[in-house]
Amino acid sequence: MIKFFRKIRQNLLSEGKIGKxxxxxxxxxxxxxxxxxxxxxxxxxxxxxxSSGLEKNYLISLKEEFEFNIQNVEFNSNANKSKVNSCxxxxxxxxxxxxxxxxxxxxxxxxxIFYYETQLEPKNETIYELISSxxxxxxxxxxxxxxxxxxxxxxKGIEKREEEFIIYKNKLLNLIMKKxxxxxxxNSNFHQCCIGQSRFKNHNLxxxxxxxxxxxxxxxxxxxxxxxxxxxxxxxxxEEILTMIKKELKE
Numbered sequence: 001m002i003k004f005f006r007k008i009r010q011n012l013l014s015e016g017k018i019g020k021x022x023x024x025x026x027x028x029x030x031x032x033x034x035x036x037x038x039x040x041x042x043x044x045x046x047x048x049x050x051s052s053g054l055e056k057n058y059l060i061s062l063k064e065e066f067e068f069n070i071q072n073v074e075f076n077s078n079a080n081k082s083k084v085n086s087c088x089x090x091x092x093x094x095x096x097x098x099x100x101x102x103x104x105x106x107x108x109x110x111x112x113i114f115y116y117e118t119q120l121e122p123k124n125e126t127i128y129e130l131i132s133s134x135x136x137x138x139x140x141x142x143x144x145x146x147x148x149x150x151x152x153x154x155x156k157g158i159e160k161r162e163e164e165f166i167i168y169k170n171k172l173l174n175l176i177m178k179k180x181x182x183x184x185x186x187n188s189n190f191h192q193c194c195i196g197q198s199r200f201k202n203h204n205l206x207x208x209x210x211x212x213x214x215x216x217x218x219x220x221x222x223x224x225x226x227x228x229x230x231x232x233x234x235x236x237x238x239e240e241i242l243t244m245i246k247k248e249l250k251e
Contacts, residue, residue, distance in 0.1 A: 054138055055138050055139060055140065056249070058126060058130060058135075058138065058139070059139075059245055059248050059249050060249070061126040062126050062127070062148075062241075062245050063242070063245045063246065063249065064123075065122075065123040065124065065125070065126055065127075066238055066241055066242040066245060067242065068122075068123050069122045069123060069124075069238050070235065070238045070239060070242060072120060072121065072122060072123075073120060073122075073231055073234050073235050073238055074235065076118045076119065076120055076231060077228065077231040077232065077235060079116035079118050080118045080224055080227050080228050080231060081228065082112060082116065083112070083113050083116075083118070083224050084221065084224045084225060084228060086109045086110075086112045086113050087113065087217055087220060087221040087224065088221070089109055090106070090109050090110070090208075090217060091214070091217060091218070091221070093106070093208050094208050094209075094213070094214040094217075095208060095209065096209050096211070097209075099205050099208055099209070101205070101208070103187070103203060103204070103205055104187045106204060106205055106208070107183055107184040107185075107186075107187035107188060107204055108187060108188045110176060110184040110188075110204060111184045111185050111187075111188035112188070113169075113172070113220075114169065114173060115188070118162070118165075118227060119162050120155065120158055120159070120162070120231075120234075122155060124152065124155065127148055127151065127152060128152070130148070131148075131149065131152065136148065136149060139248075140248075141244060141248055143244060144241065144244040144245065144248065147237070147240065147241050147244065148241065151237060151238075151241065154233075154234060154237060155234075157230070158227075158230045158231075158234060161223075161226055161227055161230055162227065164223060165220075165223040165224065165226075165227055168216070168219050168220045168223045169220060169223075171216050171219070171220075172213075172216045172217060172219075172220045175207065175210070175212065175213050175216055176204065176207065179202050179203065179204045179206060179207055180198050180200060180202045180203060180204055182195060182196075182197075182198040183197065183198045183200075183202075183203070183204060184204055186198065
């Protein structure tokens with residue numbers, strides 16, 4: 001093809017048709033440029049198609065992860081609310097002089113504070129892959145892209161508050177262990193193991209007369225309420241992200 005065009009140009013020159021030669025040369029250049037542009041367009045189209053397919057695969061994976069994450073945060077939120085309610089109930093009975101609560105009920109409240117461990121364990125493999133590999137830009141929706149980026153930072157903040165919460169929980173648990181933890185569990189409706197009644201005379205009701213117990217329980221309650229705020233905010237974040245993902249998948 002190149003030889004064919006070259007022969008035409010040579011014939012035009014040999015015939016002295018300089019004007020036609022330049023017109024033909026310009027036309028040939030235009031034709032080559034158009035060919036290059038078409039090739040680039042086809043290549044870009046192929047790349048866009050590949051990117052679109054890759055984005056969809058990531059969106060499907062993200063959808064599966066965030067469907068799990070919304071259930072995960074909902075479970076932890078409900079368990080944490082139970083702890084908050086139990087703490088508030090117990091604080092109604094702390095008194096240096098008089099005990100106004102039955103032993104079995106108090107033990108049940110105590111055990112409900114520790115029975116469920118509230119700790120988010122989100123699925124985040126796809127997000128970390130997108131961020132660490134620099135592929136987050138493959139997500140076309142800028143709002144979704146931004147939310148995914150900051151979501152991992154939100155998780156880190158929650159994990160930090162959960163770690164502080166565990167410290168306060170352990171301080172409170174140590175006070176109960178000095179009394180009768182077995183009794184608390186054996187009188188509980190939460191605990192499924194048949195551990196039987198304790199033969200020691202220490203009763204957990206004595207904790208209600210302790211200012212140290214009241215202060216530790218208050219500290220634990222404040223930490224639990226802070227956790228609840230984090231869980232509520234995080235639930236909304238996960239819900240918004242999941243809605244955006246479904247919209248991108250046109251579900």
